[in-house]
Amino acid sequence: xxxxxxxxxxxxxxxxxxxxxxxxxxxxxxxxxxxxxxxxxxxxxxxxxxxxxxxxxxxxxxxxxxxxxxxxxxxxxxxxxxxxxxxxxxxxxxxxxxxxxxxxxxxxxxxxxxxxxxxxxxxxxxxxxxxxxxxxxxxxxxxxxxxxxxxxxxxxxxxxxxxxxxxxxxxxxxxxxxxxxxxxxxxxxxxxxxxxxxxxxxx
Amino acid sequence: xxxxxxxxxxxxxxxxxxxxxxxxxxxxxxxxxxxxxxxxxxxxxxxxxxxxxxxxxxxxxxxxxxxxxxxxxxxxxxxxxxxxxxxxxxxxxxxxxxxxxxxxxxxxxxxxxxxxxxxxxxxxxxxxxxxxxxxxxxxxxxxxxxxxxxxxxxxxxxxxxxxxxxxxxxxxxxxxxxxxxxxxxxxxxxxxxxxxxxxxxxxxxxxxxxxxxxxxxxxxxxxxxxxxxxxxxxxxxxxxxxxxxxxxxxxxxxxxxxxxxxxxxxxxxxxxxxxxxxxxxxxxxxxxxxxxxxxxxxxxxxxxxxxxxxxxxxxxxxxxxxxxxxxxxxxxxxxxxxxxxxxxxxxxxxxxxxxxxxxxxxxxxxxxxxxxxxxxxxxxxxxxxxxxxxxxxxxxxxxxxxxxxxxxxxxxxxxxxxxxxxxxxxxxxxxxxxxxxxxxxxxxxxxxxxxxxxxxxxxxxxxxxxxxxxxxxxxxxxxxxxxxxxxxxxxxxxxxxxxxxxxxxxxxxxxxxxxxxxxxxxxxxxxxxxxxxxx
Numbered sequence: 001x002x003x004x005x006x007x008x009x010x011x012x013x014x015x016x017x018x019x020x021x022x023x024x025x026x027x028x029x030x031x032x033x034x035x036x037x038x039x040x041x042x043x044x045x046x047x048x049x050x051x052x053x054x055x056x057x058x059x060x061x062x063x064x065x066x067x068x069x070x071x072x073x074x075x076x077x078x079x080x081x082x083x084x085x086x087x088x089x090x091x092x093x094x095x096x097x098x099x100x101x102x103x104x105x106x107x108x109x110x111x112x113x114x115x116x117x118x119x120x121x122x123x124x125x126x127x128x129x130x131x132x133x134x135x136x137x138x139x140x141x142x143x144x145x146x147x148x149x150x151x152x153x154x155x156x157x158x159x160x161x162x163x164x165x166x167x168x169x170x171x172x173x174x175x176x177x178x179x180x181x182x183x184x185x186x187x188x189x190x191x192x193x194x195x196x197x198x199x200x201x202x203x
Numbered sequence: 204x205x206x207x208x209x210x211x212x213x214x215x216x217x218x219x220x221x222x223x224x225x226x227x228x229x230x231x232x233x234x235x236x237x238x239x240x241x242x243x244x245x246x247x248x249x250x251x252x253x254x255x256x257x258x259x260x261x262x263x264x265x266x267x268x269x270x271x272x273x274x275x276x277x278x279x280x281x282x283x284x285x286x287x288x289x290x291x292x293x294x295x296x297x298x299x300x301x302x303x304x305x306x307x308x309x310x311x312x313x314x315x316x317x318x319x320x321x322x323x324x325x326x327x328x329x330x331x332x333x334x335x336x337x338x339x340x341x342x343x344x345x346x347x348x349x350x351x352x353x354x355x356x357x358x359x360x361x362x363x364x365x366x367x368x369x370x371x372x373x374x375x376x377x378x379x380x381x382x383x384x385x386x387x388x389x390x391x392x393x394x395x396x397x398x399x400x401x402x403x404x405x406x407x408x409x410x411x412x413x414x415x416x417x418x419x420x421x422x423x424x425x426x427x428x429x430x431x432x433x434x435x436x437x438x439x440x441x442x443x444x445x446x447x448x449x450x451x452x453x454x455x456x457x458x459x460x461x462x463x464x465x466x467x468x469x470x471x472x473x474x475x476x477x478x479x480x481x482x483x484x485x486x487x488x489x490x491x492x493x494x495x496x497x498x499x500x501x502x503x504x505x506x507x508x509x510x511x512x513x514x515x516x517x518x519x520x521x522x523x524x525x526x527x528x529x530x531x532x533x534x535x536x537x538x539x540x541x542x543x544x545x546x547x548x549x550x551x552x553x554x555x556x557x558x559x560x561x562x563x564x565x566x567x568x569x570x571x572x573x574x575x576x577x578x579x580x581x582x583x584x585x586x587x588x589x590x591x592x593x594x595x596x597x598x599x600x601x602x603x604x605x606x607x608x609x610x611x612x613x614x615x616x617x618x619x620x621x622x623x624x625x626x627x628x629x630x631x632x633x634x635x636x637x638x639x640x641x642x643x644x645x646x647x648x649x650x651x652x653x654x655x656x657x658x659x660x661x662x663x664x665x666x667x668x669x670x671x672x673x674x675x676x677x678x679x680x681x682x683x684x685x686x687x688x689x690x691x692x693x694x695x696x697x698x699x700x701x702x703x704x705x706x707x708x709x710x711x712x713x714x715x716x717x718x719x720x721x722x723x724x725x726x727x728x729x730x731x732x733x734x735x736x737x738x
Contacts, residue, residue: 013297014221017319021227024322025234033321040319058435062402063370072327079323095367098400102317181400 059178092128110168118142144192265296354379386415509544582618685724
């Protein structure tokens with residue numbers, strides 16, 4: 001069954017890929033493109049969850065440029081949310097760091113998507129090095145995280161809650177945790193300050 | 204937005220089996236300012252394109268129907284140097300899980316692009332990859348020329364910047380140091396990197412450096428550690444297997460590769476290694492099974508070689524199934540028409556016919572195999588012909604062929620192993636086989652030394668006759684060919700310039716450079732040639 005579901009999701013992603021490119025060439029379908037991409041991201045999350053639950057989620061850690069990653073993310077969300085002021089700040093980031101660029105991108109994309117949905121007018125994507133850690137920070141100027149989310153991040157996703165399934169956040173925590181150096185583990189934390197702040201810390 | 208002029212001259216090849224994706228990618232790329240885009244549905248057509256034109260960028264889907272995948276195609280291109288290092292190769296994938304693709308990669312593309320993506324994301328990524336390509340241009344060109352010491356020099360120029368490409372450049376430098384046998388420097392570099400972060404490829408690099416330095420135990424320990432921590436790192440299995448094989452334990456070498464095969468279907472290179480090891484250990488059923496499956500999977504794909512059919516046919520013949528072997532060879536005949544391939548297939552046909560009791564047909568096939576000039580045959584083909592000669596009692600011819608293989612590949616341990624295997628199959632004892640190989644090597648060293656001594660004594664005509672004669676017989680023996688070029692160059696200096704002599708000298712020099720651009724003797728030849736042009 002698992003193989004079948006994976007194969008079906010694989011097919012759907014292929015079709016979404018074509019759909020996204022087709023919509024884009026029409027030029028008047030920014031919203032629809034965004035929906036196609038969001039659907040694909042949800043499917044990817046589902047697959048990642050399956051692998052994570054089976055104990056098969058592994059990070060392929062190599063060097064990558066945090067500034068490039070933020071610049072790519074900012075460009076993506078600027079086109080999906082043209083009314084928001086989306087800003088990438090990587091002056092304090094090291095030129096390279098070690099992480100699984102694909103997994104971290106997925107984790108940050110989910111957080112950036114949430115930030116864009118909740119922001120009033122602006123989202124800041126930042127990276128900096130601090131105390132031997134690389135810290136990615138995604139901040140919006142929306143209403144902030146609800147209190148119950150701030151209390152615990154490592155809660156298993158639930159089928160229905162006021163704030164979605166929590167799958168993206170759950171996976172972000174697991175992905176961060178796959179990054180280990182000298183017994184220090186990567187982690188995710190949430191905070192509120194003039195809006196919501198999502199932090200992903202990598203050793 | 205996309206910079207139109209920036210992309211307009213970039214030549215792009217798109218390989219995707221899905222028609223919708225092909226046309227969509229073409230439109231997207233052309234909207235972004237790429238004016239030279241070609242799209243093909245299969246690697247067969249992609250191969251035709253890359254052999255007739257140089258591409259700057261190849262976008263290849265991972266999943267290409269039921270046959271060879273994008274990863275296996277890349278390995279095929281890289282192993283045969285069919286694309287430049289300067290060509291950016293990107294694998295597009297909607298694979299059910301990304302790490303399935305990436306962790307099992309033995310030959311890395313420049314990047315992976317996960318479906319779905321927008322035109323803007325594609326542009327953004329391509330722009331970055333083209334920037335990186337520009338940054339690494341000098342290194343890429345040196346790599347294409349296989350000039351590893353120049354690769355190291357170019358890397359050293361970029362390393363002090365410690366910019367975002369720093370680790371990439373270190374990785375390239377490490378590989379170049381290993382290729383040029385600078386094992387201690389490589390080990391130092393990898394240790395420095397590992398002090399920063401335990402990265403699997405740096406651990407493997409260190410293990411390889413240790414093995415080159417003769418610290419086999421340390422290399423083995425490191426590889427065990429890598430496989431325990433990163434069990435999906437395919438390149439580590441290949442290296443672990445080669446360590447076992449080098450230590451003489453071919454059964455262990457085989458088992459390690461079989462384990463790798465359970466994790467990833469792997470590439471033809473690994474399938475070949477598995478079946479060769481299985482053959483060498485007398486497990487012809489394993490060789491048959493592995494190769495049959497692979498050929499079934501890669502049906503009609505260009506990643507197949509005549510050698511693969513030869514391996515399968517040999518395994519079948521050895522198991523007393525010559526009829527099946529002949530059928531396999533019959534299937535292969537239409538696909539492979541070059542001289543080395545037809546010779547190899549004919550030699551195997553002879554063996555199968557002999558096993559089937561058709562001695563006349565066996566003789567006929569062997570005479571086809573022997574009709575070609577054997578001097579230029581690859582070691583694997585020449586040893587197969589020798590094998591067939593032994594089977595039909597042509598011992599003198601067989602021995603001459605094997606001697607030729609040894610002398611033409613004096614430092615190639617693998618070729619020597621093949622010679623030994625053929626001698627063993629012909630009933631020669633291990634000591635006898637080893638003695639034959641050693642005597643052949645000794646003979647050619649002696650000949651080389653005689654030539655050099657004569658040249659040093661000023662007897663250039665004698666030296667030239669001796670060395671050029673040997674060089675024509677043994678075009679792969681770089682020492683002989685290099686010395687032939689050197690003797691001719693000295694003759695040009697001392698006895699006057701003739702066009703023919705110069706042409707001959709340059710021809711031998713080129714043979715050496717083509718096979719090994721960094722070969723030390725080249726500098727010596729060039730220094731002498733410089734005196735000629737100054738006269």
